[in-house]
Amino acid sequence: MNMTHYMSLLMDNQPWNLIIFMAIPVIFAETITVTEFFILFNKNVKGSLRAFNRICSILAGLYFTGVFLYLFPTAFVPLTVNGEWHTWVDVVAVGFYLSGVLFLLPLALLDLGLIGRKRSEEDKLKLHFVLVSGFLVVAHIAMIFGMVNPEIVSSMGGMNGMNH
Numbered sequence: 001m002n003m004t005h006y007m008s009l010l011m012d013n014q015p016w017n018l019i020i021f022m023a024i025p026v027i028f029a030e031t032i033t034v035t036e037f038f039i040l041f042n043k044n045v046k047g048s049l050r051a052f053n054r055i056c057s058i059l060a061g062l063y064f065t066g067v068f069l070y071l072f073p074t075a076f077v078p079l080t081v082n083g084e085w086h087t088w089v090d091v092v093a094v095g096f097y098l099s100g101v102l103f104l105l106p107l108a109l110l111d112l113g114l115i116g117r118k119r120s121e122e123d124k125l126k127l128h129f130v131l132v133s134g135f136l137v138v139a140h141i142a143m144i145f146g147m148v149n150p151e152i153v154s155s156m157g158g159m160n161g162m163n164h
Contacts, residue, residue: 004086005079006093006146009071021067025100026139028060032107032132040129045121054111057128061108068101086150097142103135 003011010018035053039045076094078084085091107128109115116124 002086002149002151004090004093004146006097025064028056029132029135032056036129057111058108061104064100064104068098087153089145089148089150089153093142093146096138099138100135103131107131
């Protein structure tokens with residue numbers, strides 16, 4: 001079976017790539033989301049749960065920024081320059097995965113107090129929730145498209161000039 005580069009990355013070097021590129025970022029995001037629900041429902045913006053949420057957000061943002069800085073020049077750029085994408089689903093899977101940095105980095109910056117300083121605590125919580133939700137959406141889109149066999153798309157005439 002032909003597979004996307006996203007899936008290939010996760011399957012190589014088992015179990016380490018799966019842990020490094022999938023498990024750690026997604027577990028962080030899910031932990032942030034669950035704690036966020038408790039914070040929002042209890043309206044408790046101070047305390048140990050919010051501190052834990054903030055630490056997870058900072059670590060997730062910095063960690064995923066490191067992942068992005070590693071994968072963009074070593075995977076995305078060479079695949080693009082060399083025309084090695086396995087159909088458009090491969091581009092979608094890798095592109096959406098890497099776009100997670102657009103959500104997790106601002107999440108870390110928000111909790112570090114580097115952005116949103118003049119926002120009210122409620123507005124910060126709303127932005128926090130939007131950012132973590134955005135990451136979960138793009139991560140799941142990446143997962144879904146990453147599991148598609150590109151041969152199916154190419155056999156349907158969906159190549160659009162891309163190599164497979």
